[in-house]
Amino acid sequence: MTDTGTDPVTGTDPVTGTDPATDADPATDAAPRPLTVGGYAALAKDRLPAATWHYFQGGAGTESTVRANRAAYRQVRLRPRVLADVSRCDLSTTVLGDPIGAPLGVAPMAYHQLACADGEVATVRAAGGSGLRVPTIVSIFASRTFEDLAAEATGPLWLQLYWLHRRDVLRTVVRRAEAAGFRALVLTVDTPRLGRRLREVRHGFHLPPGIAARNLDGEVTGFLHDRQDGSSALARHADAFIDPSLSWSDLDWLREQTRLPLVLKGVLTAEDAARAAGLGIDGIVVSNHGGRQLDGSVATLDALPEVVAAVGGRCPVFLDGGIRHGTDVLKALALGARAVFVGRPVLWGLAADGEAGAREVLTLLRDELEDAMALAGRPSLAALGPELLARGPAAAAPNESYEDPDLRKGP
Numbered sequence: 001m002t003d004t005g006t007d008p009v010t011g012t013d014p015v016t017g018t019d020p021a022t023d024a025d026p027a028t029d030a031a032p033r034p035l036t037v038g039g040y041a042a043l044a045k046d047r048l049p050a051a052t053w054h055y056f057q058g059g060a061g062t063e064s065t066v067r068a069n070r071a072a073y074r075q076v077r078l079r080p081r082v083l084a085d086v087s088r089c090d091l092s093t094t095v096l097g098d099p100i101g102a103p104l105g106v107a108p109m110a111y112h113q114l115a116c117a118d119g120e121v122a123t124v125r126a127a128g129g130s131g132l133r134v135p136t137i138v139s140i141f142a143s144r145t146f147e148d149l150a151a152e153a154t155g156p157l158w159l160q161l162y163w164l165h166r167r168d169v170l171r172t173v174v175r176r177a178e179a180a181g182f183r184a185l186v187l188t189v190d191t192p193r194l195g196r197r198l199r200e201v202r203h204g205f206h207l208p209p210g211i212a213a214r215n216l217d218g219e220v221t222g223f224l225h226d227r228q229d230g231s232s233a234l235a236r237h238a239d240a241f242i243d244p245s246l247s248w249s250d251l252d253w254l255r256e257q258t259r260l261p262l263v264l265k266g267v268l269t270a271e272d273a274a275r276a277a278g279l280g281i282d283g284i285v286v287s288n289h290g291g292r293q294l295d296g297s298v299a300t301l302d303a304l305p306e307v308v309a310a311v312g313g314r315c316p317v318f319l320d321g322g323i324r325h326g327t328d329v330l331k332a333l334a335l336g337a338r339a340v341f342v343g344r345p346v347l348w349g350l351a352a353d354g355e356a357g358a359r360e361v362l363t364l365l366r367d368e369l370e371d372a373m374a375l376a377g378r379p380s381l382a383a384l385g386p387e388l389l390a391r392g393p394a395a396a397a398p399n400e401s402y403e404d405p406d407l408r409k410g411p
């Protein structure tokens with residue numbers, strides 16, 4: 001691309017108004033590969049039906065927690081060390097006993113076929129790709145079967161569960177995943193009912209024909225296809241099938257069904273983390289569901305330190321929510337996360353270019369993390385700790401053109 005005097009702050013070409021990170025190169029008319037994760041958001045927005053885009057992007061209520069997740073990273077600054085021999089950076093680690101190529105993974109998200117035709121098969125191929133080999137948490141509402149995914153995956157697969165009224169269906173699903181070679185169960189505990197997601201209602205989101213929860217054999221999906229104005233089809237779906245009576249004493253039942261490690265997703269406080277660790281839970285995901293559940297709940301990066309302290313090393317602590325840059329990963333690891341999970345950006349990659357797009361998003365985060373480790377003088381994950389961080393006033397506004405603009409707008 002010729003240099004037309006791109007504005008160094010906005011990244012926008014002052015003459016054409018185009019953004020070189022996301023816009024087509026006028027010389028070839030081929031869209032250059034985005035240089036940041038946010039660039040994939042712009043491509044995805046162009047390609048997806050509006051209702052699907054808003055289903056992906058949306059948070060609950062005012063979306064204050066969606067924004068808080070991002071803002072928390074901007075409030076933490078890095079304290080780089082120098083003269084540290086960073087000729088080799090090692091990003092490999094283990095999670096629940098399995099080796100992985102980088103401390104990242106794919107967060108569970110329902111119905112990847114909304115983003116691309118191959119759905120979760122494209123996702124697990126991308127996550128298993130060369131140099132990555134990272135875990136995918138497969139939603140119980142996945143649109144491809146566990147067996148199809150297991151046949152294609154080269155990274156670990158974990159199964160995310162909601163606490164279904166139908167305990168027999170839950171048991172069958174767990175057995176099937178176990179037989180297919182899944183490596184862990186992740187019980188989502190922040191969703192006794194769905195948060196109020198205004199964008200879904202406004203845009204009448206419903207599942208297109210042909211997309212369904214393939215591992216639930218029609219048990220729970222039917223009426224998600226109905227459009228009824230004025231209420232969220234998804235919220236009705238969740239109310240019908242998710243049992244809000246889930247409490248600590250039910251965890252024993254789940255443990256009796258399986259020998260797989262059990263992880264709780266959606267813990268935000270020291271109190272709950274200490275109780276989970278005391279019960280011998282195998283892992284905790286600090287998550288607010290990407291701001292889609294309780295609007296106003298704490299940002300995940302801000303909740304992480306108290307959870308890590310309460311767990312006291314008894315099990316690994318993971319985090320998701322707002323991870324968009326390698327430096328975000330670095331900050332979470334420095335505060336004690338063993339690995340982080342990425343949600344919406346994977347859907348953006350899938351929507352932009354299927355398996356290749358998802359792989360590019362994950363590879364970009366991996367490569368940015370490696371750059372950040374080298375430049376911070378921390379070539380190994382073991383060397384990361386809170387001394388890497390300084391808390392200060394919020395950082396200067398980010399380079400706007402590289403951020404996902406939709407996450408900064410109201411619903």
Ligand SMILES: Cc1cc2nc3c(=O)[nH]c(=O)nc-3n(C[C@H](O)[C@H](O)[C@H](O)COP(=O)(O)O)c2cc1C
Nearest residue numbers: 056107108109110139188289290321322342343344
């Ligand atoms: C479209 C969409 C669907 C989701 N579906 C599920 C799900 O089925 N189960 C679940 O536990 N979390 C689900 N989540 C929450 C994610 O696992 C994760 O917590 C969140 O997206 C992380 O934040 P991020 O998108 O900012 O990276 C979903 C999130 C999105 C955006």
Ligand SMILES: O=C(O)C(=O)c1ccccc1
Nearest residue numbers: 110141234237238289292
């Ligand atoms: O968890 C979610 O965010 C979500 O979108 C969902 C999808 C299907 C059923 C329940 C929740």
